[in-house]
Amino acid sequence: MRVLVTGGTGYIGSHTVLCLLEAGHQVVVLDNLVNSSQESLVRVRELTGKPVSFHHVDLLDEPAVDGVFGAYEADGGIDAVIHFAGLKAVGESVHQPLRYYHNNVTGTINLLRVMDARGVRTLVFSSSATVYGDRNPTPYIEKMDIGANNPYGRTKEQIEDILSDVGAADSRWHIALLRYFNPVGAHPSGRIGEDPMGIPNNLVPFIAQVAVGRREKLMVFGGDYDTPDGTALRDYIHVMDLSEGHVAAVDHVAKREGVFRWNLGSGIGSSVFDVLHAFERAVGHPLPYEVAARRAGDLPAFWADPSSALADLGWSTTKTLDEMCEDHWRWQKNNPAGYAPAE
Ligand code: UD1
Numbered sequence: 385m386r387v388l389v390t391g392g393t394g395y396i397g398s399h400t401v402l403c404l405l406e407a408g409h410q411v412v413v414l415d416n417l418v419n420s421s422q423e424s425l426v427r428v429r430e431l432t433g434k435p436v437s438f439h440h441v442d443l444l445d446e447p448a449v450d451g452v453f454g455a456y457e458a459d460g461g462i463d464a465v466i467h468f469a470g471l472k473a474v475g476e477s478v479h480q481p482l483r484y485y486h487n488n489v490t491g492t493i494n495l496l497r498v499m500d501a502r503g504v505r506t507l508v509f510s511s512s513a514t515v516y517g518d519r520n521p522t523p524y525i526e527k528m529d530i531g532a533n534n535p536y537g538r539t540k541e542q543i544e545d546i547l548s549d550v551g552a553a554d555s556r557w558h559i560a561l562l563r564y565f566n567p568v569g570a571h572p573s574g575r576i577g578e579d580p581m582g583i584p585n586n587l588v589p590f591i592a593q594v595a596v597g598r599r600e601k602l603m604v605f606g607g608d609y610d611t612p613d614g615t616a617l618r619d620y621i622h623v624m625d626l627s628e629g630h631v632a633a634v635d636h637v638a639k640r641e642g643v644f645r646w647n648l649g650s651g652i653g654s655s656v657f658d659v660l661h662a663f664e665r666a667v668g669h670p671l672p673y674e675v676a677a678r679r680a681g682d683l684p685a686f687w688a689d690p691s692s693a694l695a696d697l698g699w700s701t702t703k704t705l706d707e708m709c710e711d712h713w714r715w716q717k718n719n720p721a722g723y724a725p726a727e
Contacts, residue, residue: 385409385410385463385464385634385638386409386411386412386456386460386461386462386463386464387404387409387410387411387412387462387463387464387466387634388412388414388452388453388462388464388465388466388504389401389404389411389412389413389414389465389466389468390414390415390443390465390466390467390468390469390495391414391415391420391467391468391469391470391510392411392413392414392415392425392436392438392466393413393415393420393421393422393424393438394415394419394424394468394469395420395567395577395579396468396510396564396623396626396627397413397420397466397468397469398420398424398425398427398428398576399570399571399576399623399624399626399627400466400468400626400627400630400631401413401425401428401436402428402431402432402571402627403624403627403628403630403631404466404630404631404634405428405432405434405436406432407631407635409631411437412436412437412439412452412456412462413425413437413438413439414439414441414443414449415438415439415440415441415469416440416441416442416443416469417440418471419471419472419581420579421579421722421723421724423723424576424579425438427575427576428576430575431571431573431575431576439452439455442491443469443487443490443491443492443494443495444486444487444490444491444494446494446497449494449495449498450498450501450502453498453499453502453504454502457502461502461504462502462504463506463638464504464506464507464508464558464634464637464638465495465499465504465506465507465508466507466508466510466634467492467495467507467508467509467510468510470488470491470492470510470539471483471484471487471488471536471539472536473536474514474534474537474585474681475585477534477535477536477539478534478535481535484535484536484539485535485538485542488536488539488540488543489539489542489546492509492543492546493546496546496547496550500550500554505556505557505558506557506559506637506638507547507558507559507560507637508559508560508562508630508633508634508637509543509544509547509559509560509561509562510562510564511540511543511544511561511562511563511564511645512537512540512563512564513563513564513565513566513649513686513688514532514534514536514540515530515531515532515537515541515544515563516528516530516531516532516563516686517530517531517532517533517537518533518683519531522653522685522686522687523651523686523687523688523689524563524647524686524687524688524689525689525692526645526646526692530544533681534681544561544645547559547561551642551643552643555641556641557641557642557643558638558639558640558641559637559642559643559644560633560634560636560637560644560646561643561645561646562630562633562646562648563645563646563647563688564621564626564648564649565618565619565620565647565648565649565650565687565688566586566587566618566619566621567620567621567622567623567626568588568620568621568622568623568708568712569588569622569703569707569708569711569712570711570712570714570715571623571624571711571715572714573714574711574714574715574717574718574719575718576715577711577712577716577719577722578712578715579719579722579723580722587618587656587659588620588659588663588708588712590602591659591660591663591671592663592712592713592715592716593716594671594672595663595667595713595716595717596716596717596720597720598720600672601671601672601673602671602672602673602674603674603676604656604657604660604674604675604676605656605676605677605678605679605682606675606676606678606679606682607675609678609684609685610684611655611684611685612655613655613657613658615655615656616655616656616682616683616684616685617653617655617684617685617687618654618685618686619649619650619651619652619653619654619687619688620659620705620708621648621649621650621701621708622702622703622707622708622711624703624711625648625650625701625702625703626648628699629646629648629693629697629699632693632698632699633646633697636696636697644696645692646692646693646696646697647688647689647690647692647693648688648690648693649687649688649690649701650687650688650690650701651687651688651689651691651701652687653685653686653687654705658705659705660673662705662706662708662709663709663712663713665706665709666706666709666710667713
């Protein structure tokens with residue numbers, strides 16, 4: 385298939401582009417580069433030895449999006465879309481809700497309008513475990529009622545609703561809603577990985593910057609949760625496993641009409657200390673940390689029930705927390721400033 389990947393230069397996008405190429409698909413990337421670098425695709429081309437075409441386009445520019453689809457029409461067209469493009473910082477979304485709703489929701493509506501007009505009706509959407517909100521017991525299962533509790537999460541929830549309505553109105557659509565748990569790690573080569581702008585919000589990128597000397601110490605947000613070691617539990621998933629999940633999902637829905645929801649997680653809850661200690665093993669020495677107050681909005685513990693993805697897609701995670709930290713560390717150590725050129 386020829387697959388268009390929106391947000392294909394970003395963290396999960398670039399790893400998925402690599403997996404799609406290795407599975408024999410052709411890939412076209414569309415990205416506005418607001419939070420990512422084209423260098424990731426340079427490296428994906430190096431790693432795979434395969435071409436990837438790139439279009440510097442914003443989903444808010446609907447005619448430009450249509451132009452990308454049009455550019456391939458004479459050569460068989462685009463067969464499917466994997467849609468990652470979107471803003472993703474929870475804290476920022478609380479302060480800039482209109483920017484988040486406009487960018488994520490309107491951008492997706494533009495994409496869907498173009499897809500419909502061009503007759504491309506296979507879509508894999510990058511959703512999040514955050515849609516389960518704070519109302520559900522863990523482990524999360526796909527049939528639970530969703531209800532996110534911050535603007536970022538609500539953009540994901542609203543897009544899920546829009547896609548469900550679109551699929552209900554026209555049975556020609558093939559739609560996968562993938563709810564990711566906590567993606568970490570990097571390609572085992574250490575050539576592509578996560579490159580957060582500014583101070584990382586997420587745990588593993590922060591630990592990695594402590595390990596490389598860019599931050600003084602990790603602040604552990606909450607040591608008094610009702611969990612085995614007092615720190616919060618999450619379901620960490622290696623970005624390569626997650627990317628393989630996208631390849632499995634696009635292959636599956638291409639052959640099956642309807643709207644499907646799958647959790648992509650391991651089913652295992654790991655604590656902040658479990659992650660810190662796994663990272664210390666990868667680095668080979670202890671890392672400085674301090675236990676601080678809980679972070680507002682954090683839940684004590686959640687993880688996936690990943691059994692639907694196994695049953696329907698034949699997909700499950702293969703990599704351990706130690707492998708996630710080893711691979712993340714190799715990327716961070718070899719690229720201390722991410723994709724920025726060395727000073
Ligand atoms: C966060 C987002 C979630 C998003 C996901 C993407 C919030 C509240 N949630 O999930 O919507 O889909 O990232 O990966 O931002 N921690 C520390 N110190 C740190 C950073 C984190 O102790 O410096 C702890 C957190 O309190 C949490 C765990 O590490 O218990 C994981 O945090 P994080 O990596 O930010 O992921 P989530 O909060 O689960």
